[in-house]
Amino acid sequence: MFAAALGAFILIVLVLFPYYKLGGTDVSMEELEDEMRKRRFAAETTRTDMSVIRALQSEIRFLDKEYLTTQKEMSETEAKLAEVLKAITEVEVPDPQPQPEPIPDPTPVPRPEPPEPPRSVNRGVPFSILGLATDKREVVILVDMSGSMKAHRSKVTQALNEILSQMKPDNRFAIIGYRGGPTYDSYPSNGQLVRADSATISRARAFVDSMPNRFGGGTPTQGALVRTMNLRPEAIILMSDGAPDDGRPGAIIRNITLRNRGRAEIHTVAIGDYTSDKKLTVFLQELANQNRGEFVGRSR
Numbered sequence: 001m002f003a004a005a006l007g008a009f010i011l012i013v014l015v016l017f018p019y020y021k022l023g024g025t026d027v028s029m030e031e032l033e034d035e036m037r038k039r040r041f042a043a044e045t046t047r048t049d050m051s052v053i054r055a056l057q058s059e060i061r062f063l064d065k066e067y068l069t070t071q072k073e074m075s076e077t078e079a080k081l082a083e084v085l086k087a088i089t090e091v092e093v094p095d096p097q098p099q100p101e102p103i104p105d106p107t108p109v110p111r112p113e114p115p116e117p118p119r120s121v122n123r124g125v126p127f128s129i130l131g132l133a134t135d136k137r138e139v140v141i142l143v144d145m146s147g148s149m150k151a152h153r154s155k156v157t158q159a160l161n162e163i164l165s166q167m168k169p170d171n172r173f174a175i176i177g178y179r180g181g182p183t184y185d186s187y188p189s190n191g192q193l194v195r196a197d198s199a200t201i202s203r204a205r206a207f208v209d210s211m212p213n214r215f216g217g218g219t220p221t222q223g224a225l226v227r228t229m230n231l232r233p234e235a236i237i238l239m240s241d242g243a244p245d246d247g248r249p250g251a252i253i254r255n256i257t258l259r260n261r262g263r264a265e266i267h268t269v270a271i272g273d274y275t276s277d278k279k280l281t282v283f284l285q286e287l288a289n290q291n292r293g294e295f296v297g298r299s300r
Contacts, residue, residue: 131296132267136234138172138193144240144271145177145185145211146219152241152272153212159239159269159298160208167196174231175204178224180217182246193231220246225256225266235265238287241272242280249283257290266291271298 141163149156160175167173172193177185184191187207194200221244228236243249260266268284274297275281281297288295 132294134235134265136265137170138234140228140231140233140236141175142224142228142236142238143177144219145179145215146242147216148242150215155271155298157208161205164201164204167201169197171196175207176228177211178220180220182220182223185214193233218245222246222252229260229264233264235267237267237269239269239271243283249279253287253290260291262292265293267293268295269298
């Protein structure tokens with residue numbers, strides 16, 4: 001029996017021996033340890049990446065909160081700025097007082113035209129330009145050259161030539177035209193005042209005739225007035241057919257009056273159908289009234 005059992009055992013071993021290697025593994029312990037190290041390193045890297053992601057998410061939440069706070073502060077600042085701008089630009093400008101209709105004289109008596117006031121090359125005496133009385137000898141004529149003035153080309157050149165015809169040798173003058181940009185055209189070209197002799201008057205008339213060809217754009221009247229006041233003339237004659245577009249009319253009147261401080265007379269001339277443009281009329285009237293000047297209209 002013992003011999004039979006041993007023989008059976010040997011037979012089973014011989015049968016199962018080919019499958020012995022298939023049941024084990026060819027991987028050595030070193031390879032297994034190396035694989036474990038790689039997996040631990042990968043796991044550690046993953047944890048590190050997750051920490052970085054969480055840190056970035058935290059920073060994003062912080063920046064988002066900071067952005068919302070800044071946006072709110074900017075909105076509040078813009079609202080306060082709008083209130084300040086509204087407060088400093090709104091100026092009460094009184095409406096012009098209605099003038100009573102003249103009572104016609106049933107038996108009018110013709111009156112002779114008054115003679116032109118005498119002039120002296122030695123001293124300034126009162127004279128009239130477009131009905132504006134002044135005794136100033138240094139005058140800058142400031143002309144609106146915006147696009148709307150194209151409808152009044154002949155009125156503009158006629159009025160300017162009328163002013164030039166009143167100039168005497170003791171006058172010094174300049175003509176400055178302005179339009180959107182702002183852009184300026186001037187006679188003389190250097191923008192300085194020049195003595196009114198026959199040669200300069202002749203060149204000024206040629207400049208006046210060429211001005212309508214360059215009419216166009218907006219009406220930056222405030223900037224043009226500031227530029228003109230920098231020349232320190234004794235008087236300024238502003239000609240325009242429209243309200244300024246570089247500020248509120250009331251604010252412009254206040255700013256120009258404060259800057260002028262009574263140094264120069266500012267006379268104003270409304271060109272065209274000014275009676276239908278209340279905004280223009282009130283602006284020009286108040287600008288003249290507050291700067292020792294006069295206002296006239298030229299509709300023909």
